[in-house]
Amino acid sequence: MESIQQNMSLTGDTSNHLNPLQKIGTAIGLFGLAILTFSLINTFNNKMLWLTIALASITTGVFIFSKGLYANQIEGIKNNGVWFKSISKRGFWAWVTGIVLTGFYIVLYFYPQYLGLGLNGTKSTGLIALFDPLSHLLSGRPASQWFVYGTLYTVAILIFGYKFLLKYRHNRYQQLRTVSVMFFQLGFAFLIPEFMARLNESPNYNLPYYDLKSIWPLNYYLFDSWSINGFLSSGTLGLSLLIFGVLSIFVISPILTYKYGKRWYCSWVCGCGALAETAGDAFRQLSSKKLSAWKIERWLIHTVLVFSVIMTTALVYTYLGSDHSKFWLTRSVFLLSVGLFLTVLFTSVMIFKRNELGKDARYGAIGYFVIIAALFIMHYTGTTDHVFLIKSSSLRAAYGLYIGSIFSGVVGTGFYPILGNRVWCRFGCPMAAILGFQQRMFSKFRITTNGGQCISCGNCSTYCEMGIDVRAYAQKGENIVRSSCVGCGICAAVCPRGVLKLENDSMEGRINTNEILLGNDVDLMNLVNRK
C-alpha cells in the first residue's frame, strides 16, 4: 500500500505535467497576480489601466489554462491524476497555496493597513487604492478592503466557474447550478449592493451593505443595530428589505428546502458555496470521510448555530426598547417570542421526529435546550441587564471574530488545499445547520440508489466535498438522506455505474432502511430484512 503511493508520487508521470497551453495560461495568470502583489508596495499612477491589465490577465490565464486542461478531451469525468498532483493531494503546492491564502485572510481581517487601507480617514494606498477606479464606477465611493475582497472573490467564482463548466460540459445539472451561483454572486453579492450604495447619496437613504441572498444566520450582521437603523431610516425600500430578510429566514427558505432540499441554497445560490464549487472544486476530494470527522461535524456545526441564536437574540434584545407605547415589539415581547418559538420547535421535533434523530442528536438537542432555557430563567429571575450573562456587544464581537472571521474566512477558505473546500459549510455554517435540519426532518429531497448496481468503488465518497461516506449507503441499496448533503450532484456524476440520482419525490419511503433489491429473489430479501 505504502509502496504504491510512494512510487506514484516519486515517479510522477508525463500526463500530469502541464501542457503548453496550460503553461501559457499559468504564466499569464501569475503575471496578473504579480501586478496585484506589486501594488502592495507601489501605488500605480494609472490605476484604471493596471487594474484592468491585472484582472484581465488573471481571467485570461485561467481561461487558457482550462482550455488546455479540458478542451481537447472527449466529454466525461476528468479526474485523471487528481491524487498525483501536488496541488490536489496535499503536496508541496497545496501547502504553499494554503499558507498564502491563510496569510491573505489574516491580513484582510486583522491588518488591512498592509493592503493599503488608510487609517483614521486618510486616503488608501497600495492594493486598495488600485481598486478605487472600479469602486468609483460602481458605487461612487473609494474602495475599501471589503471591496477589493469582494471583487477578487467574484472574479474567482466567475473564472473558476468557467473552468468547472468546461470540465462538466456533458452534465446539465452541473452546468445550470454553476451558472446559477455565478449569476447570484455577480448580481446579488457584488453589483446590487454597490448600486444600492448609490442610493445613499440621497439623504433619504442610509442602506446598509446588503447581499439579498445572504440569509441570517450566515449573514450574522443583519440584526446589528447599525444595520437595522440603516434599514429603518431608508423609507419603504429599507423596510421592505428588512422584511424580506426576516421572511427569507422563516418562510422562503423552509419552503424551498422542503421542495428541493438545502441544495437550492448551498450549491445554487450561496456565495460561500459558489467559491467552494468553483475555485474550491480541485480540493473536494480532501474532505475527511472518517466516522470521527462526522461526529465532530455534528457537534461543532450545531454549537455554532446555538451560539449564533443566543448572540442574535441578545443583540436584538439590547436594540429594542422597553416602552410598549413607542413600538409594539418590546424587549420582553421579543424574548418571550423567541422562547416560545424554540420551545415549540423543540417539543414538536421530540414528539413527531424523535425516531429520526440519532442518540447523540437527541442528547445534543436536549442539552442545548436546557442551556437556553436556563439562560432565559436566569434572565427573568436575575437582576442583570445583560440578557445572557455577557454583554450583547461582547457576544457579537466574539462571534464576529471567532466565527465570522477566523472560522469562515481564515480556516474555511484558507485551508481549502488541506481540509477540502467545504470546511466552513460542513463544520461551521449555522445556515447550513438550519437548512440541514430541515432537509433531514422535512424535505422531499434525497439521493436515490439504483437497486443493486453499486460496486463499492468509492468514487462517490472520495469526491463528496461534505465528507459523506456515500458508498456506505449505496452499497446497501439505501437512499442517502443526510443533513449535510448540499446536493452538488458530483457523487452521481462520478459514479461509473449510474447508481446515484438526486431527486425530489414524496416524503414517504424517503429513507429506505431495508436492504432492497441487491439482486436476490424476493424470499431472501425478506429474510435479510427480517428484524
Added chain:
Amino acid sequence: MEDIVIIGNGISGVTAARHIRKLSDLSAGNTGKKITLISAETDYFFSRTAIMYVYMGHMTFEHTQPYENWFWQKNNINLKNGYVTTVDTKNKMLYLADGDTMKYDKLIIATGSKPNKFGWPGQDLKGVMGMYHKQDLENLETHAPNNKACKRAVIVGGGLIGIELAEMLNSRNIPVTFLVREDSFWNNILPEGESAMINRHIINHHIDLRLGVNLKEIKADVNGQVKSVVIQETGEEIPCDVVGLTAGVSPNIDFLKDTGINLGRGVKVNRFLETNIPDIYAIGDCAEQEEPNENRRPIEAVWYTGRMMGETIAQTICGNRIAYNPGHWFNSAKFFDIEYQTYGWVFPTPKADHAHFHWKHPDDTKCITIEYDTITNIFKGINTFGIRLRHEVFDRWLTEERSVDYVIQNLAEANFEPEFYKTYETEILEVFTTYTPDLTGF
C-alpha cells in the same frame, strides 16, 4: 464456539462474514460464532472493481476500502493474513504457507479468480501481467509509471478488464495496442450495433484497436523483459514494454487439488452452495454451479453474484438452509466514457422466436437494445448505453412479464438520468412505432 473460516476477503467472503455476524447477533442462542477471513492479498477488504481508479489517480488505494480499519474488530470479525496451501477435509484443518495450521468447523471457499494464461510463449516475462489482484496494480505501476518508461503497451483480450486496462494506460498517455480475438469488441456478449459503437468509441480515444487477431508470442530482451509481441494472423511484431493479459479469468482453486473436494473448472456446488464435503461451501467467482439457474452460466465471475452468494450462504450457515436463487439478471460496466447497464437477457443475436429493437442516438454515444419474444410480445431484457435506467423498475417489469410495447411506452418511468438531462423516450417511441422486426434470422 463454532469456527467459521472464510478463505478470501473479496466481496463474496466479506459479504458472507458481515451477514453471518449480523444474523448470529440477532438470533438468540446463535451467538457462538467465531468468524475468520483469510487473505494473502491484502489485510483489509477493498473493491477490486476500483483498482483501475488508483492507477488513474482518481483515488488512493485507501479510498477503495469500503470500511474503516476499526470496523472488523468492532464487528468481531478476525482477519488473518495468510496463504492457504491445502485443506485437510477429514480433520477439518487448513495448512498455511508459513507453516501455520488452522482448525475450522465450517469452511467457506471464496478465493475468486485468476487471469487466464493460455500457454503463450513468454507469458511469464517481466512486464507481462493481468489486471486483477492488488499485486497486478503494483506491477503495472512499476512497469508503466509513465510514457517514458513504457513507450507502448499491448493488451491481449477484449473483455471488460481489457478495456479498463486500456483506459488506465490511456490516462497516462501511454500508447495502447488492443488485440481482440473477436471481429468486434465483446460481441460474444453485445449485439452488433452496440459492439460497433464501442469499437468507434475505443478508436476515438486513440487506442490502436486490432480486431480479429490473436497473440502468437511475447518476445523478451536480454534481461528477460518484454520487448515485443507477435500477432498470429499477420506475423506483425509490435514493440512494447508492457503486455496486459486480459483474456478472461478462471477460478483460483489450484490449492484444492487432491483434497477430496469435487472440482470442475471451479469448486462444484449444488444450489445450496454446498460442496460434496459436508461443512464446506464455495461462493463467488470460484464456485461452479452443478445445475445453473436458467440462462445463467455455471461460473459467474461478477461482483453482484458474489455478493448475492455471500448473503445466501450466511443464511445457511446460521441455520436457515436456503438455495442460491438470484433474481433477474443485471450487470453494468463502463467503456471509457460510456456507461452500460443491462437488465434481463439480451443475447448477441436474438434467441429463437425473439427479436431485437435497437435505437441509437446520432452522437454515437447512446443506444439501447431490447430483446423480446415475437410471439407473446413479452419483454426479455434491455441493454442501455449512455442512458441510466432504473434497476427497480426493470426488475418489476420482468417479474410482471410486461410486453415490449408497455416497456417502451413507459420508459420514462425507468429513467435514472441526472436532473435536467435531455430525455429520449419520445424519440425511442417514435422509432419503435415505425419499426418492423427483422425476422429473417429464424
